[in-house]
Amino acid sequence: MNRSAQWEDDSRADGVADVFARLFAGPADGVWAAPGRVNLIGEHTDYNDGFALPIALPRNTLLAARARTDGRLRLHSAQGEGGITELSVAALAPGAVTGWAAYPAGVVWALAEAGHTVGGADLHFDSTVPTGAGLSSSAALECVVAVAYDALYGLGLPGPELARIAQRAENAFAGVPCGIMDQMASICCTAEAALHLDARTPQDHRQVPLDLRGQGLGLLVIDTRVSHDLADGAYAALRAGCERAAALLGLPALRDVDAGELPKVLRALPAELVPLVRHVVTENARVTEAVSRLREGDAAALGPILTEGHASLRDDYRVSCPETDLAVSAALDAGALGARMTGGGFGGSVIALVEAGREDAVGGSVTAAFGAAGHRPPRLFPVTPAAGARRLAPERGTRRSAGSGGSEVRGLSR
Template sequence: MNPTAQVASNLFSELTGSSPESVWSAPGRANLIGEHTDYNEGFVLPFAIEHRTYAAVGRRDDGIIRVVSTFDRTPVEVAIVELSALFGGAAGEAVQSGSVPEWAAYPLGVAWAALARGSYPGVPGVDIAIASDVPIGAGLSSSAAIEGATAAALDELWGLDLTLLDMAKIGRTAENQAVGAPTGIMDQVSSIMGEYDSATFLDCRSLETQAVDLGFANEHLSVLVIDTRVKHSHSTGGYGERRASCELGARTLGVPALRDVTVGDLERAKSVLDDVTFRRVAHIVTENQRVLDTVDTLRAEGPRGIGGLLVASHVSMRDDFEISVPELDTAVSAALDAGAIGARMTGGGFGGAAIAVVENDRLDETKQQVSSAFAAADYAEPNQFTVTPSHGVLRDA
């Protein structure tokens, strides 16, 4: 058993005095390109990574759902019949009021969202023990990994007969409503539906997916993650403001979502939008086109052709969407100076990580150059590691 899966299993045994019935896992994800386009019904191109969250689970006979994790070893328990009252009010209310710790709102919210889909009388109580090796706060979607592992485990224990897309929708509902983070569905789809050595091209309007071969292994390329250690939280501040700006832009332009605005429409948009709203809109519109261009380039030329698109994405996030931070800009610049094919910040922004597509034989040199750049700027040493496109949700034991 994977060491982190064993940690989850051991934690379950400490909690219950017995072994789990099963252990399920789901990965974090890195987003190759397509940032903040998901909740604008646009296009994204993420991939699942090998870092995973594990949920060791077992049934109980008292109608209680109890969760514990390596984030917080204090168990949190709720009667299944009380989940609706807990999470059915205003988005994030249970977390904001202190009724539920934020980490516990993810698995408990998944349970609530799963049961809210239909009538499931008599489902048993459940114990869930969670352990993860997905870096927290690095923009690698540790939250979607919790949601995916929990959804898959509950699907088995409760006999819910969920599809992978169902699980992704449940995870999104849990994050939006139970936790109060206004995210789209990209993270959940990527985490749950990922495939080895591929990215997931997702149309966030139709929810159609295609696996796109990345070709990194054949081209001897690695994806280097540069975690700036600058922490962020999607449920507060700037993320919600950016989403509100996008919604304002769509309303002003008279379209259902910014997905319906093309690059050719930007000149008209500039004449009717204030400067800030226009720049937010410009990022989404051009980013959607960059995702489409990246998919086409990967299929026609392979991964060495996408560097300019990655860099243009970062510039757009830095200047138009204004979600980068100096540490992310430093990471991108240093990686490019070291010869990276391309680099950009990844994730929701305001901290987290950058990614760089790097020649395997230049990995060490790139890491050193990034570290030196951070030291010269008097920033904390970044956490640097590679990620490999990996599989989605799995039953591990």
């Protein structure tokens, strides 16, 4: 993480701790952070046991937390409404909590369901991860609770296991059938690197060096401000289609389709499943190619890969929308090396790979195109690969279990 981003997080941690103390009449045991993510390439592949290449955003959800001994879970968000939400840990169950509180409560439920001895806590959140922008604000919320609870209750769980817990919270408690990529990115990414994820064996993830500035490049996020809700059924329908295709092919998952056999495979499928399979298989190949280019030190070669990925999401997976398509085309017309929609789709954000110093020019062209089309101005911000979930402030009085070796979260990156 660069020094300015680290200073900003540390400064915010002090403020979050101060608000916690006023809300809950005493100091927090610690302050933790978990970032949103941008997925460079590898969209809708994780729930098909495939590959992805995300980076963590330099935008985080911060959490000040303190363990409780009475089994009560008290939640407050600086971005929420309605004051403090109070719940019973023993009464947590899917469907029992709605709204934003379902995500942190779901993590506590998932930890207990997995057999971990956890109790209540006071939790105050403050986030700079945009919501509804396809940048995994929900995963940041889940993952910051996972790492804080790991420390508060001395669980000593490795990063990929915490990511599984957070994913289960989103799947079973919040009702979104996502894969594990968002949670792995939020917990396991490192600064100046992309996370090469194999969703079948997430514990074997690898860090791929990505020094954009050192190669004269920048990455611009274009938030179209078209909000999406992945719990509305469209995402689930796509996943069900992929699972049906794999079953018809007699395979565990679409990840197991041989790219060289793709034309033959597609001829064996019902017409409505052909574009889904074609996207997943070609997208996995794009991840592999992107990793190869980065290991060769040629980050600029990501440009055409990004653009090809967007065409596949638009034409085969059909999860784009007019605003994301316009953002991509306007960025390319303005000289971006490549651009694509990132995230689950149906709105959200676009990323554009640009030459360093061209971020404002490309962003200005996209904004002008949005104005001409009658859309709201997009939100624009440059990003660099940032650090994953971590503790920001010292823990005071944090619990430790016997043999846990302390309350640090272990195994968060590899």
